[in-house]
Amino acid sequence: MTTVTPDSLSSTRPEVVGLSPWAWAKKNLFSDWFNSLLTVVLVTILGWLIFRLANWALTTAQWQVIPNNVGLFMTGTYPSSLYARVWALLAMICLLAGLSWGVLSRNLSTLFSRNVLIGIGAICAFIVLFPPTRPSSLKLLPMVAMVAGMAAIGRQAGRQRPGIGKWVSLLWFLSYFVALWLIGGGLGLTPVSTNDWGGLMLTLLAAVSGIALCFPLGLMLALGRRSALPVVRWLSTAYIEVVRGVPLVAFLFMGQVLIPLFLPAGTRPDRILRAIIALALFSAAYLAENVRAGLQAVPRGQREAAMSLGLNTPTTLGLIILPQALKIAIPAIVGQFISLFQDTTLLAIVGLAELLGIGRSILANPSYLGRYAEVYLFLGVIYWFFCYAMSLASRKIEDKLNTDER
């Protein structure tokens, strides 16, 4: 008799045998007649669509509208004599982005892995070859170098002082006000009226401000809706339900008309500020429900365990409940941020020249008559780029916070 002990069994996992391309195709695409038919039909349709799109993009489309109006797309009617300030703003963001990247990846063995180098190379090639960016490549290429350089510095600094992360967050916070100063002027810089803020710059400013304002507001509303105090609970619920029942466009118009009514006569907040406040107030209601879902998903035992240790309510909330609730709610919260970003396109309706609004005013120019497809495709790719970046970031954060199996 032989007994089988775990040791006597082979201890190596059987190798997973990769399929040859032919075998893979046979298994996944042509396993039976129906799947073969589906494959053939879909490949035909897809190929035809791609062919038509490529054919249009390379022969029919007149792309000059994009490179001719890069300035408008990026900054609206911002005076071109002051473009240096916008470049300075971009440089500041690149420095901070590089620094953050370095600090965040301080524990990686190599910062510039093969994939990262390929990515940097691709970005540089894109800058030089892409017609809209080609004229500025002498400014854009140093920006890429700055990101990479700051990443190396940030990694070094992060290794020597692991607590540096909160200082980087503080820098980001301060950079917001520096950005406003660079764009708007004052304090020694030529002032630029907000009427001349526009394009992608305004879109990003509105989105960042909206997100920064709506997050704390949404958090408070979510906590308010679960509060033990009836008045706080009713007010939060009423706010959420009323705002969710009103379309954003109506809300934006009300913001333009109503916000000045609540303020003393003579103080008339800027149009952009009013629009951002309306956007944030609107998104906060949706965000509150996302956070509330997260709060409800934290098991009751967590609160009981914290309380049984003598932790008071604010500490329990801040250290035990919220970190878990927000982690659960990340996908929904980022979804709300993405939709806020896309909702900035509605600012065009209240007369602000954000990216989509600029696109429409360019299309109204007789020299670019009928260039709809080119302009909207270009804008679509820009919006997609930023939304996809947010969604990638949320996945990274989720992975980082996952403590279940590691």
Added chain:
Amino acid sequence: MTQPQTEQSSTQTPSTEPVIVARDVEKWYDNGFHVLKGVSMTVYKGEVLVVMGPSGSGKSTFIRTFNALEPYQKGSIEVDGITISHDLKNIEAIRQEVGMVFQQFNLFPHLTVLQNVTLAPIWVRRWPKSKAQEVAMQLLERVGILEQAHKFPGQLSGGQQQRVAIARSLAMQPKVMLFDEPTSALDPEMVREVLDVMRGLAKSGMTMVCVTHEVGFAREVADRVVLMDGGCLIEQNTPQAFFNQPREERTKQFLSQIL
């Protein structure tokens, strides 16, 4: 059947100084169910009290009133000389002196084992981080989890998690420890490691109130065994008497079902 006539109670004789005094505690759930029907009980310093009873008898609810996790409507509970009131400060003060271990462990999954144990000493006792960590490491060594200090709870087995939960409660240096069915959610092979830690704790003179179905533990470690049923306290007795010559008919019936 003969029972080994060894000294059954723990090495230290319980004093007569009461730590918890519950008088005629009555509780109704929000749906009107009368879960505690006037329960009185005193826990003395250094004593190990085991509470047994069928499910739904109100035993968990009863011990959860000791640290005000469950409010009650009538009667009074005094912990370490302080009467539980509705005042939040009073409740927080009492909770600092009463440790609790839950059936579902309830470790904080987003914090490491070490952070779980140091959290309350740092935020409630206001100890410096270094002192809290030093004490936490000693406790983790005592419950045999020292090597896992920097792991997250999700990476530990159930038995290990429950031992961390015990260390987390002990870190607050409580006057009394409440155990709410600490082994009921564990796989059978992990029950022993948790009971061993509890045995050690009892030997060290800790005042303990344990809701448990572990008869072996009750026989060996308890100073007193209590049976609850239907929201009432049926019988209190020494373990020998409770298991061998129970006074009440209900106790005999209960024991016949679990032994």
